[in-house]
Amino acid sequence: MLFELRDVSLSRGGRTVLDSVSADLPAGATAIVGPSGAGKSTLLRLLNRLADPESGSIAFRGRPLSEHDVRALRREVSLVPQLPALLEGTVRDNLAYAARLADKPLDCERSLSLAGLDPDFAGRRVDELSVGEQQRAMLGRALAQEPAVLLLDEPTSALDHDSRDAVEAALLRLRRELDISLVLVSHDPEQARRLGEWVVRVEAGRAVAAGPLGEVLSGPGSGP
Amino acid sequence: MSTSIHVTPGEVVASLALVVLAAAISFWRKADLERDIGIATVRSFVQLTAIGYAIKLIFEADTLWLVFALLTVMVLFGALTARNRAKRVPNSFWPLLIALAVAGASTLGLVVALGVFEATARYLVPVGGMVIGNAMTASAVALNRLGDEMADSRARIEATLALGASAEEAAQPTVRRSLRSGMITLVDSTKTTGLIFFPGTMVGMLLAGAEPTDAVRLQLILLYTLLGSVSIAALVATLLAYRNFFTAAEQLREPGG
Numbered sequence: 189m190l191f192e193l194r195d196v197s198l199s200r201g202g203r204t205v206l207d208s209v210s211a212d213l214p215a216g217a218t219a220i221v222g223p224s225g226a227g228k229s230t231l232l233r234l235l236n237r238l239a240d241p242e243s244g245s246i247a248f249r250g251r252p253l254s255e256h257d258v259r260a261l262r263r264e265v266s267l268v269p270q271l272p273a274l275l276e277g278t279v280r281d282n283l284a285y286a287a288r289l290a291d292k293p294l295d296c297e298r299s300l301s302l303a304g305l306d307p308d309f310a311g312r313r314v315d316e317l318s319v320g321e322q323q324r325a326m327l328g329r330a331l332a333q334e335p336a337v338l339l340l341d342e343p344t345s346a347l348d349h350d351s352r353d354a355v356e357a358a359l360l361r362l363r364r365e366l367d368i369s370l371v372l373v374s375h376d377p378e379q380a381r382r383l384g385e386w387v388v389r390v391e392a393g394r395a396v397a398a399g400p401l402g403e404v405l406s407g408p409g410s411g412p
Numbered sequence: 413m414s415t416s417i418h419v420t421p422g423e424v425v426a427s428l429a430l431v432v433l434a435a436a437i438s439f440w441r442k443a444d445l446e447r448d449i450g451i452a453t454v455r456s457f458v459q460l461t462a463i464g465y466a467i468k469l470i471f472e473a474d475t476l477w478l479v480f481a482l483l484t485v486m487v488l489f490g491a492l493t494a495r496n497r498a499k500r501v502p503n504s505f506w507p508l509l510i511a512l513a514v515a516g517a518s519t520l521g522l523v524v525a526l527g528v529f530e531a532t533a534r535y536l537v538p539v540g541g542m543v544i545g546n547a548m549t550a551s552a553v554a555l556n557r558l559g560d561e562m563a564d565s566r567a568r569i570e571a572t573l574a575l576g577a578s579a580e581e582a583a584q585p586t587v588r589r590s591l592r593s594g595m596i597t598l599v600d601s602t603k604t605t606g607l608i609f610f611p612g613t614m615v616g617m618l619l620a621g622a623e624p625t626d627a628v629r630l631q632l633i634l635l636y637t638l639l640g641s642v643s644i645a646a647l648v649a650t651l652l653a654y655r656n657f658f659t660a661a662e663q664l665r666e667p668g669g
Binding site for chain 1 (some may be wrong): 567568570571572573574575576577578581585661662663664666
């Protein structure tokens with residue numbers, strides 16, 4: 189099992205965000221679905237320890253997260269946030285920074301094309317990019333670290349249809365071409381159907397269902 | 413530098429005419445500062461009179477222990493004052509206290525060791541006051557900027573942590589800009605000194621009847637000393653304070669948490 193969550197709870201400012209969540213996330217492509225404010229993004233942030241739960245346990249490949257070196261964990265389990273947040277400079281600067289942190293050789297062209305961006309983007313300044321291009325540059329930056337798992341927080345929520353399709357195509361290609369697992373947060377069950385193999389449904393801070401795509405989200409248009 | 417002038421209380425009272433003018437301008441143009449001008453006038457009178465007598469006592473006693481005690485109190489009040497300007501920095505008091513103490517001790521220690529000033533109350537008290545005062549302003553400005561920038565850059569800093577960067581690496585651009593804003597004011601005013609304004613020490617010495625060359629040399633020494641103290645204070649304050657935004661597991665703390 190890639191991730192095992194047991195009775196994970198977290199509150200913020202007196203409000204319960206996650207309430208005793210237990211779920212297994214296998215290798216492959218997992219979609220965490222549910223309405224806005226259900227706690228999906230918070231759950232994702234726990235998986236590479238950008239935050240810690242107040243109670244309960246999370247294991248990655250059978251070992252508790254706290255036993256992993258936190259920085260090594262984050263390079264292996266890379267989170268791409270909902271809104272792009274690149275460093276100043278060019279796209280290449282960003283990819284080089286990420287590759288250096290992970291001690292990986294930089295192959296800018298490959299990382300960008302995997303993320304669905306033309307290699308010409310390497311020399312572009314990040315403040316000249318559209319949000320959709322920045323989002324793909326963020327994906328390319330994460331890929332420059334050659335992670336084993338990509339955590340994607342609503343990767344297309346800020347994008348128009350064309351950009352969304354480009355990002356989704358890039359993610360499907362990643363699954364096909366690399367042995368990389370995806371954990372994707374989405375409020376859109378249709379996107380979960382297109383990208384997910386395994387689905388965890390979260391409502392009001394609780395995991396209400398988890399299982400293969402066909403079992404948890406049956407038939408198109410049935411809603412979350 | 414042996415000349416000395418005597419200022420009478422009457423002369424001080426006469427200068428209040430300019431305070432009345434300031435209050436009148438505020439009242440006339442509705443700047444709403446009359447009350448603040450009043451408070452500032454009374455506070456400056458009380459505080460400076462009190463410190464004047466304290467310094468007189470310390471000069472007469474001429475023991476380094478009293479000097480040390482006075483400078484310690486200045487560092488403590490400086491840190492408390494600067495903390496109010498750095499409200500968005502969690503637990504900013506200790507970084508500020510250490511920054512002021514280190515800046516004061518190292519700068520004064522160095523100028524004494526280099527033989528620039530004698531280790532006597534007459535030199536250490538006024539120079540120490542300037543050093544600590546300027547260090548306070550610089551570290552307050554630096555931490556004020558740090559608090560604002562950390563709040564504005566949360567998304568970028570967290571995205572950098574998510575790549576496996578350390579807190580130090582993720583905060584580095586923010587810490588650099590904060591250090592810069594703490595230092596830049598004095599650097600800029602040092603550049604224009606003598607052209608656009610005459611610094612206080614030089615003015616004081618000229619008024620007291622000193623030779624202009626002596627006044628200039630002492631002023632230069634103080635400016636260079638202050639540059640050192642301001643840099644040390646801003647550096648120590650930012651380096652100690654940025655860590656307070658992160659947990660031991662390289663996580664960005666929730667605001668106010």
